[in-house]
Amino acid sequence: MTDLILACDFGGTKLSAAVVETAVFSQSNPQWHNHQRRFSPPQATAQTDIATMIDMGRELLAGKRPLTVGISFGGPVDYKTGVVRLSHHVPGWENVPLQDRFEEAFQAPARVDNDANVAALGEWRFGAGRGVADMLYVTVSTGVGGGWILDGRTYRGADGMAGEIGHTVVDPNGPLCLCGKRGCVERLASGPYMAQDVAAARGLPADDVTGKQVAAWAEMGEATAVAILERGAKGLGMGIGNAANLLNPSCVVLGGGVTKSGARWWQLVRQTAQATALPEVQFAILPAALGDDAPLWGAVALAE
Amino acid sequence: MTDLILACDFGGTKLSAAVVETAVFSQSNPQWHNHQRRFSPPQATAQTDIATMIDMGRELLAGKRPLTVGISFGGPVDYKTGVVRLSHHVPGWENVPLQDRFEEAFQAPARVDNDANVAALGEWRFGAGRGVADMLYVTVSTGVGGGWILDGRTYRGADGMAGEIGHTVVDPNGPLCLCGKRGCVERLASGPYMAQDVAAARGLPADDVTGKQVAAWAEMGEATAVAILERGAKGLGMGIGNAANLLNPSCVVLGGGVTKSGARWWQLVRQTAQATALPEVQFAILPAALGDDAPLWGAVALAE
Numbered sequence: 001m002t003d004l005i006l007a008c009d010f011g012g013t014k015l016s017a018a019v020v021e022t023a024v025f026s027q028s029n030p031q032w033h034n035h036q037r038r039f040s041p042p043q044a045t046a047q048t049d050i051a052t053m054i055d056m057g058r059e060l061l062a063g064k065r066p067l068t069v070g071i072s073f074g075g076p077v078d079y080k081t082g083v084v085r086l087s088h089h090v091p092g093w094e095n096v097p098l099q100d101r102f103e104e105a106f107q108a109p110a111r112v113d114n115d116a117n118v119a120a121l122g123e124w125r126f127g128a129g130r131g132v133a134d135m136l137y138v139t140v141s142t143g144v145g146g147g148w149i150l151d152g153r154t155y156r157g158a159d160g161m162a163g164e165i166g167h168t169v170v171d172p173n174g175p176l177c178l179c180g181k182r183g184c185v186e187r188l189a190s191g192p193y194m195a196q197d198v199a200a201a202r203g204l205p206a207d208d209v210t211g212k213q214v215a216a217w218a219e220m221g222e223a224t225a226v227a228i229l230e231r232g233a234k235g236l237g238m239g240i241g242n243a244a245n246l247l248n249p250s251c252v253v254l255g256g257g258v259t260k261s262g263a264r265w266w267q268l269v270r271q272t273a274q275a276t277a278l279p280e281v282q283f284a285i286l287p288a289a290l291g292d293d294a295p296l297w298g299a300v301a302l303a304e
Numbered sequence: 305m306t307d308l309i310l311a312c313d314f315g316g317t318k319l320s321a322a323v324v325e326t327a328v329f330s331q332s333n334p335q336w337h338n339h340q341r342r343f344s345p346p347q348a349t350a351q352t353d354i355a356t357m358i359d360m361g362r363e364l365l366a367g368k369r370p371l372t373v374g375i376s377f378g379g380p381v382d383y384k385t386g387v388v389r390l391s392h393h394v395p396g397w398e399n400v401p402l403q404d405r406f407e408e409a410f411q412a413p414a415r416v417d418n419d420a421n422v423a424a425l426g427e428w429r430f431g432a433g434r435g436v437a438d439m440l441y442v443t444v445s446t447g448v449g450g451g452w453i454l455d456g457r458t459y460r461g462a463d464g465m466a467g468e469i470g471h472t473v474v475d476p477n478g479p480l481c482l483c484g485k486r487g488c489v490e491r492l493a494s495g496p497y498m499a500q501d502v503a504a505a506r507g508l509p510a511d512d513v514t515g516k517q518v519a520a521w522a523e524m525g526e527a528t529a530v531a532i533l534e535r536g537a538k539g540l541g542m543g544i545g546n547a548a549n550l551l552n553p554s555c556v557v558l559g560g561g562v563t564k565s566g567a568r569w570w571q572l573v574r575q576t577a578q579a580t581a582l583p584e585v586q587f588a589i590l591p592a593a594l595g596d597d598a599p600l601w602g603a604v605a606l607a608e
Contacts, residue, residue: 076584132462133462134461134462146550148551150454150455150459151454151455151459155454155455155551156552157438157551157552157553158436158437158438158552158553158554158586158587159552159584159585159586160552161549161552161582161584161585162550162551162552163550164549164550164552164582164585165549165550167549167582168546168549168550168580169474169542169545169546169580170473170476171475171476171477172474172475172542173475173477179582180579181579181580238473238476241473242472242473242546243550245465245468245469245471245472246450246466246467246468246469246472246547246550246551247452247459247461247466247550247551248460248461248462248463248464248465248466248468249461249462250462275484275485276472276473276485278465278468278471278483280380280463280465281463281465281468282462282463283462
């Protein structure tokens, strides 16, 4: 028996794996023992991605058997059975028993959860949310998703759907979202939607603008980009304030590319969230500490 | 030693107490052993209300000592210490150690929580929410408040403030709420605010209209009342849909006077809530089963 944990992260286009020693749980500055990333090629399927990940795990373990395996999956998962429901990025993931596949491959108990829950767990156990009992994690990126730690453990909801802050409505007269509603947090605050709105307002082809560019243009004072980015920050802030009124978490941790939009963006998110929450509902809004590694560290915590 | 539980409910203007046998926990149709209500007079203070409640408890117990005491309080309470923070209705409640006072008076362990949490617990243990793990309880009355049961237990949040669905914003361009924000659920859906809006629209003195009348006028087809009541139902439905996206409860239980506003009101609340939640987020919206007794039954469950 070894004291190694295998952590795996099935991202949309990227596969990551790491091996850590169980000693990380008592370290103040935990480090990977061994670590690898590979891109999931455009023609990837569930089967090729699983085979690649198992390969990476075997290489990293170098013949040793792990104590446990933790897996983050970028799509809906049934946590209790460890079965993936589907992927929006890679074909063939419908009803794949991912937990069973990894338990067989590594002869060790495995746990699987969706990336939002796992990233929340990672930030809580190893990142910005260390030491609190109640935390909301929100990723603001191509979409807006979230995960909860409540009373010191992952809260998943009745069907594992908890954390969908991206599709809470903060402006019923706002722009139309693909989900069919108006003024969802994701419609206002996600990178691609902000890019689409700036492109439309400036008469540019939609493909010519990215969320990153919106932030860069806003930084330079371009009026349309400023307005769209500020609307997004306020929408996100209102969604966070509403969530805080409902659950009263100690802190809210924000990750994802859009959080790199500068000081003004952070200020507006914080101001709006605090103005939306009741005065007695106090919370800190903190930047994620683990960046893209949050799901991988969360997978370690999942396997704890 | 007896097998009696004393349950107490400090409402805004009404004091209720009941004694039940511990056998109620295994009964399918539990009943009071003994039961009393008294009105809290206009000149009441914390001290007179406590004395009245202790009197009622002693009468009901008829010399027997209870096994435990559960207390619902209509205002903010520190659950861990059992200390009342304040009352918005009766003076003198600042920092009153209510749990200690009752433990002394009845020589038995006591538990205190605010009425929203306790009513949620009552509906979950004895009412409409029996058997589910995750439930939101919302009371729609003079205010709009809520309580959570998550993973089979009361969830209170970092500072006991969880459940404030009444002050989540569902329309940032809506009417101004006393809390300083626009378009809070409470501003749109509570009885007094709906009455105020109907009075203003019809040029009537504000005191001449009640929430009950709004519902009665809407029932008769009076256009202003219909519009205001429908706006309230939709605002509440949106708040519930947002909460469901965030927490994915199995059911939402609605209590309070405004829920007696008729079939059309219920239909709009349900439609809007389901349209606001993602298609994968499924939940039932159920009428509370215990009515005004929810906090008293919840106090029994609190003492369990």
